[in-house]
Amino acid sequence: MNDYITEIDNALLSYLPQNEELCQSVIDAMKYSLTAGGKRIRPMLAIEFAKLCGGSLEAVMPFACAVEMVHTYSLIHDDLPCMDNDDLRRGKPTNHKVYGESTALLAGDGLLTLAFGTVTNAESLGRNGAEKCAEAVSVLAKCAGAVGMIGGQIIDLASENKRVSAKHLEIMDRKKTGALINAACQLGCISAGANSEQRKAAEDYAYHIGLAFQIVDDILDVTSDTETLGKPIGSDAENKKSTYVSLLGLDECRKLSARYTEAALSSLKTFQHFGGDTSNLEEFAVFLRDRKK
Amino acid sequence: MNDYITEIDNALLSYLPQNEELCQSVIDAMKYSLTAGGKRIRPMLAIEFAKLCGGSLEAVMPFACAVEMVHTYSLIHDDLPCMDNDDLRRGKPTNHKVYGESTALLAGDGLLTLAFGTVTNAESLGRNGAEKCAEAVSVLAKCAGAVGMIGGQIIDLASENKRVSAKHLEIMDRKKTGALINAACQLGCISAGANSEQRKAAEDYAYHIGLAFQIVDDILDVTSDTETLGKPIGSDAENKKSTYVSLLGLDECRKLSARYTEAALSSLKTFQHFGGDTSNLEEFAVFLRDRKK
Numbered sequence: 001m002n003d004y005i006t007e008i009d010n011a012l013l014s015y016l017p018q019n020e021e022l023c024q025s026v027i028d029a030m031k032y033s034l035t036a037g038g039k040r041i042r043p044m045l046a047i048e049f050a051k052l053c054g055g056s057l058e059a060v061m062p063f064a065c066a067v068e069m070v071h072t073y074s075l076i077h078d079d080l081p082c083m084d085n086d087d088l089r090r091g092k093p094t095n096h097k098v099y100g101e102s103t104a105l106l107a108g109d110g111l112l113t114l115a116f117g118t119v120t121n122a123e124s125l126g127r128n129g130a131e132k133c134a135e136a137v138s139v140l141a142k143c144a145g146a147v148g149m150i151g152g153q154i155i156d157l158a159s160e161n162k163r164v165s166a167k168h169l170e171i172m173d174r175k176k177t178g179a180l181i182n183a184a185c186q187l188g189c190i191s192a193g194a195n196s197e198q199r200k201a202a203e204d205y206a207y208h209i210g211l212a213f214q215i216v217d218d219i220l221d222v223t224s225d226t227e228t229l230g231k232p233i234g235s236d237a238e239n240k241k242s243t244y245v246s247l248l249g250l251d252e253c254r255k256l257s258a259r260y261t262e263a264a265l266s267s268l269k270t271f272q273h274f275g276g277d278t279s280n281l282e283e284f285a286v287f288l289r290d291r292k293k
Numbered sequence: 294m295n296d297y298i299t300e301i302d303n304a305l306l307s308y309l310p311q312n313e314e315l316c317q318s319v320i321d322a323m324k325y326s327l328t329a330g331g332k333r334i335r336p337m338l339a340i341e342f343a344k345l346c347g348g349s350l351e352a353v354m355p356f357a358c359a360v361e362m363v364h365t366y367s368l369i370h371d372d373l374p375c376m377d378n379d380d381l382r383r384g385k386p387t388n389h390k391v392y393g394e395s396t397a398l399l400a401g402d403g404l405l406t407l408a409f410g411t412v413t414n415a416e417s418l419g420r421n422g423a424e425k426c427a428e429a430v431s432v433l434a435k436c437a438g439a440v441g442m443i444g445g446q447i448i449d450l451a452s453e454n455k456r457v458s459a460k461h462l463e464i465m466d467r468k469k470t471g472a473l474i475n476a477a478c479q480l481g482c483i484s485a486g487a488n489s490e491q492r493k494a495a496e497d498y499a500y501h502i503g504l505a506f507q508i509v510d511d512i513l514d515v516t517s518d519t520e521t522l523g524k525p526i527g528s529d530a531e532n533k534k535s536t537y538v539s540l541l542g543l544d545e546c547r548k549l550s551a552r553y554t555e556a557a558l559s560s561l562k563t564f565q566h567f568g569g570d571t572s573n574l575e576e577f578a579v580f581l582r583d584r585k586k
Contacts, residue, residue, distance in 0.1 A: 022464060023444030025451065030439065077402060082374075082394035101375035102450055105398075109370060110439040112402065116409040117434025120427045130423040134413050137430050141410025146323065146403040151316030157395055158318065171315060 003280075004057065008043045009035070011061045012068060015118045029099040029107035030114070033072050037090045042067045042180065045281075046188035049202050052276040055192025062121035063136050063187035069115035070144045071180055076108040078153070115140070125191060136190050143183035152176025161240055166247045170211065178210035197270055204267035205281065212260035213288045215253050218243040220293065222250070229293050261289040296573075297350065301336045302328070304354045305361060308411045322392040322400035323407070326365050330383045335360045335473065338574075339481035342495050345569040348485025355414035356429050356480035362408035363437045364473060369401040371446070408433070418484060429483050436476035445469025454533055459540045463504065471503035490563055497560035498574065505553035506581045508546050511536040513586065515543070522586050554582040 012034050017027055043064035050060035079086040079094040080101060086094050096104035119136045122129035142148055152175030159172065185202035194202070220229055221236045222245055236243045244253050264285040268278040305327050310320055336357035343353035372379040372387040373394060379387050389397035412429045415422035435441055445468030452465065478495035487495070513522055514529045515538055529536045537546050557578040561571040 017438075017440045020440050020444060022448045022451075022461075023439055023468070026439050026443060026447040073402075077398060080375075080398065082398060103447065105370060105373065105375060106443050106446055106450075108402075109366075109405065110443045112405055113434050113438040113443065116430055117438060120431040120434070122427060128423075130421075130427045133427040133430070134415060134423045137409055137426070138413040141406050141413070145310075145406040145410060146316055146319050147310045147313050150319060150399050150403045150406065151313060153399055154319040154396065155315045157399075158315075168315075175316075 002044070004044060004047055005040055007057065007061070008040050008047075008064065008068070012065050015062070015065055015069075015114065015121075017114075025099065026103055026106050026110055029095055029103050030110050032098060033076050033095050033107065034069070034111070036092050038068065038072065040068060042071055042184035045181065045184040045206070045284075046191070048281050049185045049188030049194075050192045052271045052278065052281075053189050053192035053194035053198050055188070056124065058124035059126065060188055060191040061124075062118050063191050064184070066115040066118040066136075066140060067180065067184045067187060069111045069118065070140065070149075070183070073108040073111035073115070074144075074149060074153075074180075076104055076111070080104060112144075119187075126193075128193065132190050132193070136187050139186045139190065140183050143179040143186070148175055148179035148183075149177075152179065159242070162242070164242045166244060169214075169242060169244060169247070173211060173214045174207060177214065178207045181210045182206035201267045201270035205264050205285075208260045208264035208267065209285050209288055212257045212264065212285070215244045215257040215260070216289060216291060218245045219250065219253050219257070220291075221245070224292065257289055261285050295337070297337060297340055298333055300350065300354070301333050301340075301357065301361070305358050308355070308358055308362075308407065308414075310407075318392070319396055319399050319403055322388055322396050323403050325391060326369050326382075326388050326400065327362070327404070329385050331361065331365065333361060335364055335477035338474065338477040338499070338577075339484070341574050342478045342481030342487075343485045345564045345571065345574075346482050346485035346487035346491050348481070349417060351417035352419065353481055353484040354417075355411050356484050357477070359408040359411040359429075359433060360473065360477045360480060362404045362411065363433065363442075363476070366401040366404035366408070367437075367442060367446075367473075369397055369404070373397060405437075412480075419486075421486065425483050425486070429480050432479045432483065433476050436472040436479070441468055441472035441476075442470075445472065452535070455535070457535045459537060462507075462535060462537060462540070466504060466507045467500060470507060471500045474503045475499035494560045494563035498557050498578075501553045501557035501560065502578050502581055505550045505557065505578070508537045508550040508553070509582060509584060511538045512543065512546050512550070513584075514538070517585065550582055554578050 016031055020027060046064035046067060047057060047060055075089060076095045078084055079089055080096055087097055088094060095107055116137055120133050122133045125132045152172050155172040156176055182203055185206040186199060189199050189202050221233055224233055226233050265282055268281055271278050309324055313320060339357035339360060340350060340353055368382060369388045371377055372382055373389055380390055381387060388400055409430055413426050415426045418425045445465050448465040449469055475496055478499040479492060482492050482495050514526055517526055519526050558575055561574055564571050
């Protein structure tokens, strides 16, 4: 899945406003987080699904970058003192530590705004380009908004120091991380003019890898060691956080992550029927399940 | 210009997500600020320009409401402790005073996101509905983004306790307040399929009333009294803020606000040539110039 990292990085930078003398500080802050070592999982998912549906890299790139901008803004705002109050992100000082809180707030706002502007780069979308843009904006707004990612963050805030059910955790994770992963897959499909069956299959894949990812996260927090994981283990228990492991136990969690990964792989059959090469997406699902950090 | 207040208020509420049990708190916070007594100037400008260009109320309403959502989010974030740290807005407690900082931050993010989703309500836009949506998203993103409104806020932050030039003030105000007023006028035009001459005239009107408004604001801060103005006078001098009055003097400011208002009125001639009724927009420009509070 790492084939397009350079193209994605270059495209992200190309969409940033250039040479705006008096506003340069907020553009610098936006650029800082946009280039702070993200793994580009969401843009790569968008690209993979676009290719599967017969689309081109040029056509999907604005959509892929828009999702990454939304992801990046959410991290900047999540790190702010009134949220998680984090000083470090991916080993680097968080945005507000470098630029100050007010600039970081505005940089997040700026990236969210730029994301939607970026979606409207329709030059390479071909026939029905405007329809694809409008649909992409609509899907991205829903997935990133108050019933999607932001809704998941609100549920997370309300769940702090509370024992909640596994069902509650799943609803939260489907929104908090699943919705934007789904947006990435959907926007890939939309850029390529996918049909509703393909859109549904992409949605199934997105939500199943999202949930498997989160369950494995909870498993590693109790079974890994700090050195391997690269962050302190046992933090969930320390924070009295309800996790899939604390609610369902390790065995059930291992079964569940395997089952969700199988479901994700199974959803790819829709594309295989038409001769699509799903190997990257298969590998990615298996990688998420088997990862040790 | 107050003809459509009820329609705007109802439409704004209709675009909010309904009955989302676990995410209700952020939706409540979004609703709180959206219904906190805004004057709906931007949606009304959008409606007036749509009507002038032959468009319908139904078609422009999603665009008009989208601009109001962007305006509302900017106020929520502006009031946060890391920005202006205001406890009151229009006589009511600010969003974070009622819902807490993290929910207020997310409510602002939610409104900005919802704004773009709302633009894509294209049912009533008729022919080229998708093209109009994509164009509206593009214009709104640019006007609200890092080279528009957010850029203006950054310039404002960087100008605190500094003596700056009148030219600098004008660049800041064109971005900070002018850009979103322009977005409102442009989106009105776009909803009605306006031509480039009409779009240019709307832009001229927007920037001139925006600047006249800001200059009158500075004049009132030294010539009014607290009772009439409804807020403390002399606050600019107290905050050592460069204003048009402190830089150019009262006389020059009065001349300038008159000149900008004339320019705004003059820009409406484009519409009058085609028999358009510009009386509401004329009255509004004159009202902004002559207001005592």
